[in-house]
Amino acid sequence: xxxxxxxxxxxxxxxxxxxxxxxxxxxxxxxxxxxxxxxxxxxxxxxxxxxxxxxxxxxxxxxxxxxxxxxxxxxxxxxxxxxxxxxxxxxxxxxxxxxxxxxxxxxxxxxxxxxxxxxxxxxxxxxxxxxxxxxxxxxxxxxxxxxxxxxxxxxxxxxxxxxxxxxxxxxxxxxxxxxxxxxxxxxxxxxxxxxxxxxxxxxxxxxxxxxxxxxxxxxxxxxxxxxxxxxxxxxxxxxxxxxxxxxxxxxxxxxxxxxxxxxxxxxxxx
Amino acid sequence: xxxxxxxxxxxxxxxxxxxxxxxxxxxxxxxxxxxxxxxxxxxxxxxxxxxxxxxxxxxxxxxxxxxxxxxxxxxxxxxxxxxxxxxxxxxxxxxxxxxxxxxxxxxxxxxxxxxxxxxxxxxxxxxxxxxxxxxxxxxxxxxxxxxxxxxxxxxxxxxxxxxxxxxxxxxxxxxxxxxxxxxxxxxxxxxxxxxxxxxxxxxxxxxxxxxxxxxxxxxxxxxxxxxxxxxxxxx
Numbered sequence: 001x002x003x004x005x006x007x008x009x010x011x012x013x014x015x016x017x018x019x020x021x022x023x024x025x026x027x028x029x030x031x032x033x034x035x036x037x038x039x040x041x042x043x044x045x046x047x048x049x050x051x052x053x054x055x056x057x058x059x060x061x062x063x064x065x066x067x068x069x070x071x072x073x074x075x076x077x078x079x080x081x082x083x084x085x086x087x088x089x090x091x092x093x094x095x096x097x098x099x100x101x102x103x104x105x106x107x108x109x110x111x112x113x114x115x116x117x118x119x120x121x122x123x124x125x126x127x128x129x130x131x132x133x134x135x136x137x138x139x140x141x142x143x144x145x146x147x148x149x150x151x152x153x154x155x156x157x158x159x160x161x162x163x164x165x166x167x168x169x170x171x172x173x174x175x176x177x178x179x180x181x182x183x184x185x186x187x188x189x190x191x192x193x194x195x196x197x198x199x200x201x202x203x204x205x206x207x208x209x210x211x212x213x214x215x216x217x218x219x220x221x222x223x224x225x226x227x228x229x230x231x232x233x234x235x236x237x238x239x240x241x242x243x244x245x246x247x248x249x250x251x252x253x254x255x256x257x258x259x260x261x262x263x264x265x266x267x268x269x270x
Numbered sequence: 271x272x273x274x275x276x277x278x279x280x281x282x283x284x285x286x287x288x289x290x291x292x293x294x295x296x297x298x299x300x301x302x303x304x305x306x307x308x309x310x311x312x313x314x315x316x317x318x319x320x321x322x323x324x325x326x327x328x329x330x331x332x333x334x335x336x337x338x339x340x341x342x343x344x345x346x347x348x349x350x351x352x353x354x355x356x357x358x359x360x361x362x363x364x365x366x367x368x369x370x371x372x373x374x375x376x377x378x379x380x381x382x383x384x385x386x387x388x389x390x391x392x393x394x395x396x397x398x399x400x401x402x403x404x405x406x407x408x409x410x411x412x413x414x415x416x417x418x419x420x421x422x423x424x425x426x427x428x429x430x431x432x433x434x435x436x437x438x439x440x441x442x443x444x445x446x447x448x449x450x451x452x453x454x455x456x457x458x459x460x461x462x463x464x465x466x467x468x469x470x471x472x473x474x475x476x477x478x479x480x481x482x483x484x485x486x487x488x489x490x491x492x493x494x495x496x497x498x499x500x501x502x503x504x505x
Contacts, residue, residue, distance in 0.1 A: 236277075240274070256281060260281045263281055270280045270283035
């Protein structure tokens with residue numbers, strides 16, 4: 001027999017699928033801010049935030065929303081080498097495949113960008129930009145200087161990367177948008193909206209404010225961690241529902257289950 | 271997820287760990303409560319173990335009043351000592367009367383004549399009033415001894431002499447009677463304790479010699495009676 005918690009569990013499988021996007025106040029603000037920045041004649045925009053704050057999904061959403069209005073490309077995973085990155089970029093800019101056994105001539109690419117200036121306005125969304133090296137970032141800057149290619153650079157904010165961002169991008173980035181961890185209210189709305197989106201009303205109602213306070217405490221308002229925790233909670237609930245239904249209260253999520261999930265994920269320790 | 275048991279066990283451990291500070295806190299509060307109850311009991315509540323009789327001593331030139339401070343147990347074994355800071359002497363503390371003809375073996379430090387009293391007040395010295403309700407505790411006597419070393423109060427020394435004699439500790443009663451005598455040679459009762467202690471310690475000849483000297487000087491009836499008792503081994 002299929003448990004009611006199975007569907008709930010799958011709601012929180014971590015993905016950057018645009019269908020999973022949840023309209024939250026903070027996300028709407030960030031989206032509008034990014035859209036507004038992209039309309040400005042900026043060369044580079046930095047999207048900044050700790051892992052799991054929704055940078056990738058925001059880039060995805062903006063790509064989906066603007067794909068019919070602007071020439072917009074999303075580079076989700078960084079190319080392992082500079083050569084591969086410029087091959088990818090060449091294909092996007094020239095809309096042609098690079099002939100086999102050839103390499104991109106960077107100077108020629110700059111010239112090409114200069115030529116298309118005013119004719120096309122290309123937006124490239126670079127996710128996980130902390131993976132790009134300094135030399136590559138310098139070339140990206142040179143490309144953006146042609147004013148025909150605009151880069152939105154998404155960067156993880158960690159202690160070290162914060163320094164990189166400051167040192168490397170400060171003089172070049174014209175606008176910085178920072179995404180922060182969710183507040184308790186935002187996270188509550190996120191969890192509820194995600195469940196309601198899949199018509200899981202009863203389960204959504206079984207998560208009360210106290211539970212969310214605990215979940216927020218464990219995940220520190222991080223969406224990715226929240227997804228992981230919610231997935232694990234429902235996985236545990238599913239187990240009990242199937243094997244020991246006497247231990248399950250369908251009207252609420254027992255605190256025990258939340259703590260067990262937190263233990264399993266290492267947020268707390270015995 | 272196939273087996274939840276290890277996770278459940280881990281959760282139980284976590285729960286115990288989480289509750290530990292609460293248990294410790296509760297235990298701490300409980301200990302504090304017990305300590306405070308014991309402390310309160312020891313210092314504030316008088317619970318006589320053996321109820322015998324109360325005594326009051328009439329002081330000259332004072333009216334008869336029965337006060338709480340002067341109510342002391344005497345016949346029971348002494349087990350507890352209570353010390354409280356008293357205000358300087360008042361008429362009330364001096365008004366002590368005797369009931370049931372009980373032997374007084376407690377020094378009432380506030381128990382002094384009016385002249386002594388005024389001298390005491392002039393000194394502006396805060397005395398510690400010692401109410402020995404009942405004690406067989408050596409510590410109680412040690413406290414009085416310690417206090418005597420600090421204050422050289424004749425009442426303390428006399429109390430110790432009487433108490434030790436009554437307890438049968440003649441060596442100590444001899445010593446404290448001697449100390450009392452150094453401070454006040456006119457205390458006949460103290461001198462008799464000194465003499466009786468000597469007799470009990472086997473120094474009969476020495477005791478008789480002292481007593482005879484005393485009798486020659488004072489022609490005291492009590493002294494004569496005591497001499498007869500000693501000579502006839504009736505002590």
